[in-house]
Amino acid sequence: MNGITSFTKGRIHDVVLRPLGKFLDERGWLCELFRSDELDQQVLPAMAYISMTQPGITRGPHEHVDQTDYFCFMGPSNFKVYLWDMRPDSPSCGVRQIIYAGIDAPMAMIVPPGVVHAYRNVGTEHGIVFNAPNRLYAGDGKREPVDEVRYEEVAGSPYLID
Numbered sequence: 001m002n003g004i005t006s007f008t009k010g011r012i013h014d015v016v017l018r019p020l021g022k023f024l025d026e027r028g029w030l031c032e033l034f035r036s037d038e039l040d041q042q043v044l045p046a047m048a049y050i051s052m053t054q055p056g057i058t059r060g061p062h063e064h065v066d067q068t069d070y071f072c073f074m075g076p077s078n079f080k081v082y083l084w085d086m087r088p089d090s091p092s093c094g095v096r097q098i099i100y101a102g103i104d105a106p107m108a109m110i111v112p113p114g115v116v117h118a119y120r121n122v123g124t125e126h127g128i129v130f131n132a133p134n135r136l137y138a139g140d141g142k143r144e145p146v147d148e149v150r151y152e153e154v155a156g157s158p159y160l161i162d
């Protein structure tokens with residue numbers, strides 16, 4: 001942490017928001033999550049996982065040193081997503097950005113390394129989040145350290161969840 005204790009509202013440089021369209025028909029819906037012909041090479045996924053978050057529960061704040069996350073919030077439920085920029089060389093250093101995404105606003109979100117992020121399930125259903133990061137969790141064969149800085153238990157952390 002670099003001494004910043006309060007943030008201004010704004011947009012964070014290098015964070016990309018991509019509304020997800022659903023193809024709806026009588027069977028239900030289908031939604032493309034990513035395509036290699038639409039993403040920059042450096043953020044192309046190396047793996048993918050989904051997680052379920054209970055209503056009212058938060059995951060994060062976390063940041064990655066090298067990894068870019070590619071989150072998709074497409075429902076069920078809705079999430080309040082928190083992003084904080086503490087990168088000293090970023091034009092948006094000191095900015096906090098809040099985004100609501102999920103069943104009511106399906107969204108893909110590219111979060112670059114160094115941008116601290118957290119999300120809380122603000123709906124009433126189990127919340128599914130898909131992530132396709134550009135690095136393998138714990139490296140090849142899970143033999144390397146996990147690229148993750150976790151702030152959940154850090155006393156005096158400026159990354160507050162309201």
Ligand SMILES: Cc1cn([C@H]2C[C@H](O)[C@@H](COP(=O)(O)OP(=O)(O)O[C@H]3O[C@@H](C)C(=O)[C@@H](O)[C@H]3O)O2)c(=O)[nH]c1=O
Pocket residue numbers: 049051059060062069117118119131137148
């Ligand atoms: C992320 C991940 C976790 N795991 C395992 C580790 C652990 O036993 C279990 C739960 O992992 P975690 O506690 O790290 O899950 P979680 O706290 O949800 O971590 C995630 O939080 C959100 C906010 C992010 O930003 C993600 O990048 C990731 O850091 O799943 C994997 O096997 N592969 C993976 O890719």
